[in-house]
Amino acid sequence: MNRIEEKFVELGTQQRAALMPYLPLGYPTVEESQDLIRVIADAGADMIELGVPFSDPLADGPVIQHATQVALKNGVTLAKCLAMARAARDAGVTIPLILMGYANPILRYGIAAFARDAQNAGVDGLIVPDLPPEEAGAFDAATRAHDLALIFLAAPTSTPERLQKIAAATRGFVYLVSVVGVTGARAQLAADLSSFVARVRAITSKPVCVGFGIANAESARQVAQIADGVIVGSALVNKIGNGNAIQAAREFIAELRGAINHKIE
Amino acid sequence: MIGRFGEYGGQFVPETLMAALAELDDAFNAARMDDAFQNQFVDLSAHFTGRPTPLYFASRLTEFCGGAKIYLKREDLAHTGAHKINNALGQGLLAKRMGKTRIVAETGAGQHGVASAAVCAMLGLECIVYMGTEDMRRQAPNVYRMKLLGAEVRGVDAGSATLKDAINEAIRDWVTNVQTTHYLLGSALGPHPYPTMVREFQAVIGHEARAQMLATEKRLPDLLIACVGGGSNSIGLFHAFRDDDVAMIGVEAGGLGIASGKHAARFAEARPGVLHGTYTYVLQDDDGQVRATHSVSAGLDYPAVGPEHAHLFDTERVGYTYATDDEALNAFHQLARLEGILPALESAHAVAEAIKRAREMPRDEIVLVNLSGRGDKDLQTVMSASGEQ
Numbered sequence: 343m344n345r346i347e348e349k350f351v352e353l354g355t356q357q358r359a360a361l362m363p364y365l366p367l368g369y370p371t372v373e374e375s376q377d378l379i380r381v382i383a384d385a386g387a388d389m390i391e392l393g394v395p396f397s398d399p400l401a402d403g404p405v406i407q408h409a410t411q412v413a414l415k416n417g418v419t420l421a422k423c424l425a426m427a428r429a430a431r432d433a434g435v436t437i438p439l440i441l442m443g444y445a446n447p448i449l450r451y452g453i454a455a456f457a458r459d460a461q462n463a464g465v466d467g468l469i470v471p472d473l474p475p476e477e478a479g480a481f482d483a484a485t486r487a488h489d490l491a492l493i494f495l496a497a498p499t500s501t502p503e504r505l506q507k508i509a510a511a512t513r514g515f516v517y518l519v520s521v522v523g524v525t526g527a528r529a530q531l532a533a534d535l536s537s538f539v540a541r542v543r544a545i546t547s548k549p550v551c552v553g554f555g556i557a558n559a560e561s562a563r564q565v566a567q568i569a570d571g572v573i574v575g576s577a578l579v580n581k582i583g584n585g586n587a588i589q590a591a592r593e594f595i596a597e598l599r600g601a602i603n604h605k606i607e
Numbered sequence: 608m609i610g611r612f613g614e615y616g617g618q619f620v621p622e623t624l625m626a627a628l629a630e631l632d633d634a635f636n637a638a639r640m641d642d643a644f645q646n647q648f649v650d651l652s653a654h655f656t657g658r659p660t661p662l663y664f665a666s667r668l669t670e671f672c673g674g675a676k677i678y679l680k681r682e683d684l685a686h687t688g689a690h691k692i693n694n695a696l697g698q699g700l701l702a703k704r705m706g707k708t709r710i711v712a713e714t715g716a717g718q719h720g721v722a723s724a725a726v727c728a729m730l731g732l733e734c735i736v737y738m739g740t741e742d743m744r745r746q747a748p749n750v751y752r753m754k755l756l757g758a759e760v761r762g763v764d765a766g767s768a769t770l771k772d773a774i775n776e777a778i779r780d781w782v783t784n785v786q787t788t789h790y791l792l793g794s795a796l797g798p799h800p801y802p803t804m805v806r807e808f809q810a811v812i813g814h815e816a817r818a819q820m821l822a823t824e825k826r827l828p829d830l831l832i833a834c835v836g837g838g839s840n841s842i843g844l845f846h847a848f849r850d851d852d853v854a855m856i857g858v859e860a861g862g863l864g865i866a867s868g869k870h871a872a873r874f875a876e877a878r879p880g881v882l883h884g885t886y887t888y889v890l891q892d893d894d895g896q897v898r899a900t901h902s903v904s905a906g907l908d909y910p911a912v913g914p915e916h917a918h919l920f921d922t923e924r925v926g927y928t929y930a931t932d933d934e935a936l937n938a939f940h941q942l943a944r945l946e947g948i949l950p951a952l953e954s955a956h957a958v959a960e961a962i963k964r965a966r967e968m969p970r971d972e973i974v975l976v977n978l979s980g981r982g983d984k985d986l987q988t989v990m991s992a993s994g995e996q
Contacts (some may be wrong), residue, residue: 397896398771398882400778407765418852419894424621445619445881450895472881476609497623499785500789503627522623 610799794837
């Protein structure tokens with residue numbers, strides 16, 4: 343069983359939602375980012391999304407866009423991201439690690455070589471925001487061959503037919519994009535989020551995790567009442583970008599973890 | 608896999624846009640078959656755009672080269688000064704048909720932005736144009752023109768602050784406002800159905816040119832030449848001649864030369880990848896990061912090329928070459944002096960290649976150049992390149 347599946351089984355017995363921070367690798371510096379993986383795991387994250395920087399991140403809002411541009415200036419490549427995952431494993435991080443990155447760097451690396459090297463680096467899953475199931479043939483085959491969960495996104499605009507297709511194709515969990523829009527913390531959760539989650543739950547027994555727009559502990563708490571996982575990206579990036587990244591991350595993750603340590607209703 | 612040209616094309620976009628792309632594809636296919644839509648498009652093409660544009664025999668340029676006859680397809684004489692209006696009109700009508708009230712567009716040289724703004728004004732649609740701040744500097748008159756036409760121009764500082772970054776921002780806006788907004792993409796690139804749809808709206812160029820050539824010379828040309836940024840003017844010319852025994856050349860921006868690395872000649876390196884929703888040739892580094900480009904012409908300054916061109920390159924139906932900034936500027940001056948026409952710097956790349964080729968061809972052969980736009984917008988760039996300011 344893949345680490346992601348194991349984690350959801352474990353969380354299921356605790357009846358608790360997963361806390362899944364998104365960390366852009368190489369931000370604010372390569373060294374801090376390497377340490378942040380372990381710090382965030384120790385502070386209570388259940389899984390971590392490791393962001394692979396790309397020059398043209400068109401699904402991302404200004405905060406993550408900026409962070410990935412800094413990461414590129416810091417010399418981060420896909421190969422270095424894999425090395426950072428490997429180093430985190432060597433430093434004792436045992437929770438699932440999921441790479442999130444755009445299609446082009448993976449295509450350039452070579453899909454099969456990437457899947458092999460990602461598995462060897464201790465990576466458990468892959469999220470590609472510009473890869474709908476229709477285009478995923480080669481990615482799907484390669485990730486299956488190397489026990490990586492290829493995770494697809496569902497959006498509020500997805501038709502019922504598309505939700506079926508996404509739920510069938512995704513492995514690990516369904517990644518629900520909570521808003522019509524790009525990444526970025528929002529003051530409030532989308533009003534129709536719970537009905538969106540319900541629509542997806544009605545067609546799949548796979549875990550359902552919600553990301554995009556979750557700004558703070560209160561939003562995380564609300565999402566944790568209806569979903570199997572809470573993904574927090576831009577809000578964390580904001581915290582670690584304001585100096586003393588390690589301490590800020592440790593405190594914010596602990597706060598989020600405290601907010602979602604209740605049972606799923 | 609839908610929307611492929613050989614292995615190129617596809618729909619590499621965030622899930623949020625997939626339903627909108629399907630809706631657009633359906634609306635486009637229905638409109639193609641709808642006489643009322645087609646009649647409106649043809650009517651407005653005649654009375655708003657000013658079609659057909661003339662086919663002009665460039666006798667003094669021909670004499671200067673001393674070889675093949677050179678004809679110019681005068682898209683520079685279309686309303687708003689470039690071929691971009693053909694596609695803007697078609698998509699504007701489609702947006703109305705889909706009930707969208709808001710248009711977002713991107714622009715490099717400003718030609719597509721001005722065309723979109725004009726069509727939106729005429730159809731009563733809200734228009735937001737994203738433009739790199741570097742391009743806003745290079746194309747200041749077009750920025751003002753768009754504002755006069757009622758569009759809001761939003762500057763983009765990210766990345767290289769050029770066309771690529773303007774497209775990123777337009778897509779982000781579309782992802783956020785997709786329920787009310789149509790993305791009026793300006794070239795034959797992006798996710799399916801854009802490359803096919805834009806080609807179909809631009810195919811009028813080639814259909815007219817082919818008929819005009821047969822009427823004038825009683826024969827088809829031997830060689831077609833057009834510049835290739837995203838590739839819409841060139842595919843619009845080439846498409847009507849695809850089954851004819853006619854050679855075709857697409858001219859990319861050679862910038863400061865291939866060896867300098869400062870160029871936008873995608874076929875010089877021919878590395879496939881994904882940018883802006885399509886699988887095509889992309890200028891990129893070894894790690895798959897999209898590279899900065901350079902061209903004196905903002906409209907060719909783009910790191911990817913329309914996916915149908917990638918296929919035409921692989922199958923060798925079209926030959927691709929490039930003209931450097933200096934060659935394009937020289938051609939700009941030569942066309943001005945010899946024919947009284949200021950070409951857009953984009954089009955000047957095609958003229959530069961025509962001058963090279965015509966010289967080597969016999970006098971009884973014919974070269975047809977797509978003069979995709981006019982050069983009034985480029986006066987500042989040409990002045991500073993000529994040391995006039």
